[in-house]
Amino acid sequence: MDELSQAEQDTLRDIVENDRLRGALPAQHLQKLIDMGYAEQRHSGVIATGKARVLFRGKAAEKG
Numbered sequence: 001m002d003e004l005s006q007a008e009q010d011t012l013r014d015i016v017e018n019d020r021l022r023g024a025l026p027a028q029h030l031q032k033l034i035d036m037g038y039a040e041q042r043h044s045g046v047i048a049t050g051k052a053r054v055l056f057r058g059k060a061a062e063k064g
Contacts, residue, residue, distance in 0.1 A: 003036070005029075012038050012048070016056045021046035 004012065008029050015021050021030075021039075030046065033039040038052040 004032075008032060012052055013056060015039055015046060016048040016052050019047065020044065 011021070011025055011029060012033055015033075025046075030039070030041075033052075034041060034046075037049055038055070039046050040049055
């Protein structure tokens with residue numbers, strides 16, 4: 001996660017919490033998230049992968 005900028009982390013959190021990307025995202029940010037395995041491009045839009053969901057569940061548990 002350290003290799004992601006704050007903007008990329010926020011975008012990834014939005015994808016995880018809303019089940020898909022809502023709104024525009026710079027193409028390079030999106031491609032980076034896909035390349036790193038955190039997101040997938042589908043016909044219905046961009047969705048979070050299991051890797052991304054586990055990452056954010058782990059962060060929520062640490063804070064809780």
